Amino acid sequence: MTGGVAMGGCMDLGAVAPEMVLAGTALALVPAAGWARGRWRRLPAALALLALLAAMGLTVPMLTATPREAFCGTYAVDPFRAFYQLVIEAGAVVSLLSLASHFRASEQEPHHPVALLMATVGGMGLAAATDLGLIVLFLQMVSFPSYLLVLLVRSDGPAQEATLKYFLYGAAALAVMAYGLTFLFGLTGSLNLRAIGAGLAGADRAWVALAFGLVVVGYGFEMTLVPFHVWAPDVFQGGTAPISGFVSVVPKAAAFAGLLRLLLEAMPGALAAWPSVLALMAAATMTFGNLVALRQASLKRLLAYSSIAQAGYMLMAVAVAGRVPQALPAIGYYVVAYLLMNLAAFTVVAQVERMSGSDGLATVRGLGRRAPWSAAALTLALLSLAGVPPLAGFAGKVFLLLAAIDGDLAWLAVLAAANMAVALSYYVAVIAEMYFREPERPEGMAPGVGYAFALGLCSAATLAFGIAPSVLRGVAQLGATLLR
């Protein structure tokens, strides 16, 4: 431990400036949201957007920071943290844009930014925390506002059921995980990840394995890994589409960052089996997600299973993160690609849902004629999820596959490729519905500047990062440096 004695010496408010901006705005918005009437209802979302952009501006410089600890060894300041925090902030920005259009002139309009900002702060904290206590705290902090967000459409029966399910699963998984973390403390006498890493070197393997297994339950819940994914389809379907998009991106990115930090700081060499366990989970997650997605008629459920499968692809590189230097930038690149394509897809589903009140596959029938721009954006997102070049999802999948083959998991890479081939059929089922059938309803799409911005940003970035992956890859390379 880097001595917690000199309290004054380890206070470093600069290290949490982005988090403070967001948390401060969120707290200020609580009363503001209650008072907002009429046109003023738009104000909270606008302020939240400004706060997020300011936070991004404060996060960027940390991309080149020399790794150090703040707050007496409990909080990391390193490029890894900055990268994942930027991803989380960007995910929040895009979600906020589409939510602002989605809840336009509704009762929920002033309230959603509060919960969204709180969840964002939780996710950001999880990416930076190097202390077991803080990890538990931030995991709760990313989860609870997410429950609230799902519940935001209060009149809606499925939303209530989804929230209950989300809450019960979340509470159980996080409790199990906290239990596992206590074992780590018990084995090493420390809450600090790096001190645990040093202490575990001589520890009993069986206990380490047990602790690791319990911890994976919690992260597996947030990352929707099989078999801890069962909540996801119901929650994604029950929540309103832009919120499902947010829940599918921000907690997941945060959990990937948290798990990677835990594995690389606290587990290096402590448990020889973790790559194999994670590889098996990756295989199960991608295969299960894709096979079940084949049979979905609801767009939100389909995207839910697709996002489970996508987590499986990413986990493939997590499994080799300890021995392949290219794995971390590969995951970083893919998290961004995933964010862009998944949020674009959920935004179009949101437009469709708002217009027709349903998210069945038939609602996008003939969308190519009814709303050419939205249809094109959804097509781009789906093809990118399927890994078709020259889109970001393709380059990302190449990086992940390369990492896996390089890490002697060629079998997993072959399985992943087979999965991508299978997955294509449910992605193109949606595309075929949009373009190969004539529309049955004449209506267009729910309009909205927020939707348009969200889609434009995601589509442009999906194309740009796919055609010229080296820029994002370079940033992800920067973000591969973490405190060890």
Place this chain on the structure above:
Amino acid sequence: MLTVTIFLPLLTGLAVLALPRGRPDLVRRAALAGAALTLAAAVILWAGFDPAVGGLQWRLTLPWIPSVGASYDVGVGGLSLALILLTAVLLTVVMAYVFPEHDRAHAHAFLFLLLATGLIGLFAAQDLLLFYLFFEVGLVPMYFIVGIWGGERRRYAALKFFLYTRAGSLAMLLGFLALYLAMEPHSFSLPAIVQARPLDGAPLTGGLVFLALLLGFGVKLPVVPLHNWLPDAHVEAPTEGSVVLAGLQLKMGGYGMLAVLLPALPETVARFGWVLVAVALVSLLYGALAALAQSDMKRLVAYTSVNHMGFVTLGVAVAALSGDEGVRRLALNGAAVQMVSHGFLTGGMFLLVGMLQHRAGTRDLDRFGGLIGSMPVFSGLFGLLAFGSLGLPGLSGFIAEFQAVGAALQLSAWVAGLAVLALVVTTAVYLRLVTGLLMGRAPADAPALPPLTAGEVWSAAALAALSVAVGILPATLVALLDGTTAALAHLP
């Protein structure tokens, strides 16, 4: 200039999208202009290409993804250049062929032009990741073309097409990644991989990579038993889609075999040479026999493509097995000429069948007869292309098949004998087609057939003329291709 040629169609396509709605005539003219410019650019490439020099010309290398050693690396050899010219010619013909009543003209033109960029880029790519990228860009638009403008079962055919080719291309991608990781230092550069042959002497990895690439290229070529998507896609695709599908997209597989599979894994391909021979013979015979059983003319022509592409596989197999440089060169020349020739001939056949279908509303061979009296120009062109396809001397098909069979004879009389048997069946197929359609008398319920328009005549005549030109004066084409095939045939 090469880069200009690659991206000219795409830029035209984007410009077309910006044209005002409700002006399909304008869209068509702009698309045709883009195609013609592409052809002009390709001809400039040809004019600046010196076949005597050998190696890659018009080379341009720019960093693309430096962190994984992938670069934007394009250049052309003789084979690439010939296929780029073929692409530009067929693109122009397809854009000139007045497409009947298609709605969504903007999207139609954009997809074809995007696809052309993919194809030209593929034939020029000297980096495997770039090759893969262009491979998919050349394929995905066809999914939309079949699905939007196709026939009755278009959704089924489009899905089948996409799933087959995607499964193949993902296998290919894994093969490329394995080749990349086998290189020290890691590299996607095709010339470097051909130079180093990283998997010679690695029987297991080499075999797996061979299998992966064979799947990728074999689906596209296609070889039996990976051909199942082809009849459906060709039949359901709109006419201009079938022309591009048969005339150009099948060449992606053949080009991959010649330019990537054979030079990157020479030892492994030789080890599995007899497997390839068997695959080639099965494709040759199956394609011919299946074609014989069809009465739907599009289906019939589609199956003859399986047969024709069998000669490409045969050429590659013979070249891999033979130790004699002359034989290898002959076999590869046969394969290469076959690809170009098939582009003209089968592209033209699909065009003509499409014109007939557009008039009559049916492609059933039994509904027609005696066209030589009612549609003399059509019949002349049709007969010419059919005789070219069956390998009549004086037309391009003969040059190709003669060389491929001749090389096979040096390897084994049995192989050559079976190939000739397939040729005999193909002859029967085309004779049946020609006699059924052009000779005899029309059935009582034969549909009325207005004569061809000038645009239709010119588009089909251009392809027929090119086939005749190659047949009478093969030297120009062979000289172009020989630079590539000689380098491939050269034994270390």
